[in-house]
Amino acid sequence: MSEVQISACPACVAAPAAEETAHARDVRDTRFVLSLPAIYCAACISGVERELTKQPGVHAARVNLTLKRAQVEADEDVSVDDLIGALTKAGYEAYELDASAISATETDRKGRAILTRIAVSGFAMMNVMLLSIAVWSGASDVTRDMFHWVSAAIALPAIAYAAQPFFGSAWTALKARRLNMDVPISLAILLAGGMSLFETMESGRHAYFDAALSLTFFLLAGRYLDYRTRSVARSAAEELAALEVPRVTLVDGTVISIKDLEKGALVRVVPGARVPVDGIVVEGASELDRSLLTGESLPVETSVDSIVSAGEVNLTGPLVVKVTAAGEDSSLHRMADLVAMAETSRNKYTSLADRAAQIYAPTVHLLALAAFIGWMVATMDLRHSLNVAVAVLIITCPCALGLAVPAVTTAASGRLFRAGMLIKSATAIERLAEVDTVVFDKTGTLTEGKPELANLKDIAPHARSVAMALAAGSAHPLSGALFEAARAADIVPAPVRDIREVPGQGVEGMLGDKTVRLGRATWLGAVGLSQTATYLRIGEDAPIAFTFVDHLREGAADAVASLKRQGMDVVLLSGDAPAAVADIAQRIGIEAWDAECLPEAKALRVAELTRSGRKVLMVGDGLNDTAALAAAHVSISPASALEATRVVSDMVLLGKSLAPIGEATRVSVSATRRIRENFNIATLYNLVAIPVALAGYATPLAAALAMSASSITVSLNALRLRGKS
């Protein structure tokens, strides 16, 4: 299929490379899906694609910037870890996603279906409107009837196709004995179509085909805006599962899918890899980075008989793990269940639009019914009474209501996007406006989650260069930070020989005839400090401590100050040790804090606050925050968070700075005010239009004018939000 399209494209003849690109677009039988959370620009796209296609065995790679993903098609023997490694080396953060767990095509199809319906109704609306203008400007008798017939021929099939989403939703609501916004919409569209057809057959003067179509068109447009904001936020539980490493390496070297793994199997975890299962270590010693699961900033020592959980990252030595739980039962999966549970509770939020619909739908039906009965009693003319009832239904059209919320949400999203914040949930702005308590996570949110060497100045030059040489031999985060700091200070590494890593302890090497070691306090016989530190011992000299602080994220203090100025309570919940949390809380000006929180405990604290009547905004980045993020009234995560965490959040900070959070709460308050104003505008306009319609003076021209006027007013009011800064 793609072949035919491509040769039909004249530009492709001129640029053969474009044809290649077009091929890549249709990557079939995708083998890998990679998540690329940090890409944002044209250079990233070409960089990632170039890097991927350079790898041996890769046939095609296509980046989707909107979803921040790459699809890769490659030979059987290509390992996804090599691809991720190559990307990481080139500076692009990458994670593997389980392709089978992502139903991306499913949601795409939905979006395309709405677009198709918009196109059909828009096409029909324009053509019918042209014919209607002829009627309104005075076409009469046979000409008018012919125009009405042509309109009917275009409008009825178009309505039957394009308005299906409204009919479907209205039918479901009616079956459950409820009224939603789609019931009056469907009724108005159906009655307008039916009445107009009848009038056309009877050579009547008024036909409402154009009104029925523009109603469909405007409402579908609103629905598409809504869908777009929602589709960015895919089901969080789905992606959490997709993030779990789908393959494991057994002790004998065979690679199998995690689905086929049985309890008691022995799994090898190499340094740098994520632990794929819950289990017990039976061989090896290492350190594990648990920050994503628990928020601890310090790596944890592991040796034989230690318990490990899926999602932790192995840092230094190879481990053999005996499986106690895999896949469905693993802790990562249980976290996903927690999120799914928390999400259903949040779905109970009724948006302003829904609340308006609850008042609007019954009122409109009663009004139309009253008009019908009133005119029947007064004139006994069935046809005229029906016409008036239909006019009432059409003229009270919820166009303004249908656009009132999406237009404001789109304008507010646009403004916050420029400030560096992506809004994913349609109701997030409304919910954010109600917030009175803000809960922050520490590691990776208020801090950058990266240690920074604090006392380089206090250390003798010789020790500095020895430490630098040793640090270069280890992948440990503290070594990395030490090495970076030393390099920034233009220190030349000492000529240390035979550097080797002692798993779980540190690095050692030979300098001249002395043994030099860099590592844990206990290993070197040093007295451990209360803060994050690593120790250096040259020969038998006294150990020297290198202390580290967690670097505060840019804008963190501003954000906290701004939130406090807006009268909100700020709380810090962290999985880290008390000393580290207290230090950060004090530096940033937060009085209420809690340390050593388990993921469940965080979610519980948030739920507790919610029960006591607070509306909580949760800001966090780790997997350990996901449950709390989902339980909060509204949630924000930084772009550096894992995809899974960002998926649960209502908003994502695109830049490094936390400062936009203060701005976001302010914008959300004024956006909510705009939404209320829009509802008032719609009501006001109905107050004028309904009496006219009830009196039987409404014409199709009046209906078309009123509908367009109110829709434009509402959209313009929403746009006011963009300009002010």
Add this chain to the structure above:
Amino acid sequence: MNVLVYLIPISIFLGGLGLAGFFWSIRSRQYDDPEGDANRILTGEYDDHPKS
């Protein structure tokens, strides 16, 4: 007024062409990655260095 016999079908046909074009653009997945497409125009990769 007889001219309408031609004009109405012509206008509907032209509109239909636009509609068909839009269907084609949806079917060939031109709305799957709007951000990526907006950015790709900025890369010199494809036209300046034809690979074949």
